[in-house]
Amino acid sequence: MLNIVREEYDHLWDQFLAGSVIAFEKIFDTYSPELIKYGSKLTTDDGVVEDAVQELFCELWEKRSKISRTTSISYYLLTSVRRKIVRNLQKSRKFIAAYQMQDTCFTLEPEFDNSTDFIFNHLQDSIQNLSNHQREIIYLRYYSNLSFDEISRLMELPKKSAYNLIFIALQNIKKSLVSKGNIVSELASGILGALAPTLLCC
Secondary structure (H helix, E strand, O other), X not given: OHHHHHHHHOHHHHHHHOOOHXXXXXXXXXXXXXXXXXXXXXXXXXXXXXXXXXXXXXXXXXXXXXXXXXXXXXXXXXHHXXXXXXXXXXXXXXXXXXXXXXXXXXXXOOOOOOOOHHHHHHHHHHHHOOOHHHHHHHHHHHHOOOOHHHHHHHOOOOHHHHHHHHHHHHHHHHHHHHOOOHHHHHHHHHHHHHHHHHHHOO
């Protein structure tokens, strides 16, 4: 996930802006798989996703002299590729204007050792029952490790709305798991207990 390399690779941005081909290739190799993964959750059209990622990196290199410094490569790239995917879908008339009404399908699966298929399946079902915006904000917060400031700008939401959206999403996951029985209910309490402190972080 992007958060694993976030601090380690942020210094590459300055090197890239200075014209380092090696830094640019490192950024591409490090972040492009996650950008494709994120894009594939916004649309099932793989061609649109791949074109957006390729277009983004081509523009980055061509316009590097005009690009500003960033404190978060992951936020910059996720925001940019999201914007390109939406624009490309609009051009191809495949984009549903009611995205803000959560009509598109943002897919999300839990990423952990699913040695217990019973628990994994229940958690996956709970996540898929969330709205598209709830799944997206869970992904951005816990998979890509973006701050709430970054998420609110990326999703074009007030920061308070971003807080509320993720809190409701976690509550819905818990309610769904609790309804499955005692064993899964204990898992629900553990999940909410582990994730809740991150709501206090900017």
